[in-house]
Amino acid sequence: xxxxxxxxxxxxxxxxxxxxxxxxxxxxxxxxxxxxxxxxxxxxxxxxxxxxxxxxxxxxxxxxxxxxxxxxxxxxxxxxxxxxxxxxxxxxxxxxxxxxxxxx
DNA sequence: TAGATGACTAATA
DNA sequence: CTATTAGCCATCT
Numbered sequence: 204x205x206x207x208x209x210x211x212x213x214x215x216x217x218x219x220x221x222x223x224x225x226x227x228x229x230x231x232x233x234x235x236x237x238x239x240x241x242x243x244x245x246x247x248x249x250x251x252x253x254x255x256x257x258x259x260x261x262x263x264x265x266x267x268x269x270x271x272x273x274x275x276x277x278x279x280x281x282x283x284x285x286x287x288x289x290x291x292x293x294x295x296x297x298x299x300x301x302x303x304x305x306x307x
Numbered sequence: 308t309a310g311a312t313g314a315c316t317a318a319t320a
Numbered sequence: 321c322t323a324t325t326a327g328c329c330a331t332c333t
Binding site: 244 | 329
């Protein structure tokens with residue numbers, strides 16, 4: 204089990220219509236302090252259609268920079284299709300964590 | 308092998 | 321309130 208595999212596995216468990224934070228994923232894979240590497244793994248290996256990396260946001264509910272997804276419009280569309288509205292503020296996409304944060 | 312890097316977070320100033 | 325500093329730890333150079 205590599206770090207990357209653990210990350211992808213955890214991200215796949217995020218239910219449709221919800222989002223999770225990097226810190227939460229790190230905790231799920233047994234590396235509570237490796238939130239950065241969670242993002243790093245997704246950055247290196249974004250298997251679109253397999254790992255829903257658009258459901259992973261930072262602690263503020265802000266999504267990753269647009270370039271990481273090939274365009275923020277793509278990302279916003281993916282979330283919108285799952286029933287997760289995004290708020291565009293100052294060029295950055297935000298999700299309402301109080302409503303859409305995944306709570307196991 | 309060592310040092311720099313970053314899709315993060317929390318704690319200070 | 322915003323801005324800066326400091327830990328974090330798997331990759332990359």
